[in-house]
Amino acid sequence: LTILAFSVHNRSVLTPKAISTVENPEGIKIQWEDGSEQVLSFKTLRLECPCALCKGERTPFDPQVLPMAPRLTEQSIQAQEMFKVGTYAIGFRWGDGHDSGIYTFEYLKDLS
Numbered sequence: 001l002t003i004l005a006f007s008v009h010n011r012s013v014l015t016p017k018a019i020s021t022v023e024n025p026e027g028i029k030i031q032w033e034d035g036s037e038q039v040l041s042f043k044t045l046r047l048e049c050p051c052a053l054c055k056g057e058r059t060p061f062d063p064q065v066l067p068m069a070p071r072l073t074e075q076s077i078q079a080q081e082m083f084k085v086g087t088y089a090i091g092f093r094w095g096d097g098h099d100s101g102i103y104t105f106e107y108l109k110d111l112s
C-alpha cells in the first residue's frame with residue numbers, strides 16, 4: 001500500500017497531512033492538519049464502508065433488513081490498494097474486489 005501525502009490547499013482541521021499504513025493493528029494512520037493522529041484498522045474501515053451496498057438502504061417498512069449487505073470474509077478486510085478521491089476523500093480496493101466506498105475526511109474523523 002502506498003503512503004498518501006496531501007498538499008493542503010484548503011487548510012482545515014479535516015484535511016490530513018499524510019496517511020500511512022500501520023501494522024498493529026493492520027490499518028492506516030492519519031495525521032490530521034490539526035496535529036492529531038488517528039489509527040483505523042482495515043477491519044474497522046471495511047465494516048464501516050460507507051457505500052450504499054454495505055450500509056444498505058433501510059426502508060421505512062422494515063428498518064432491520066439489510067438485504068444487500070455482502071458477507072465479509074478474511075479476504076474482504078485485506079486492503080489491496082488505497083487511493084485518493086478528489087481532494088476530500090480516500091477509497092480502498094479490498095481483497096474481494098469491492099471498491100465503491102468513498103471515505104470522506106469528515107467520515108474518517110468520526111470513526112474511532
Ligand SMILES: [Zn+2]
Pocket residue numbers: 049050051052053054055098100101
Ligand atoms: Zn461498501
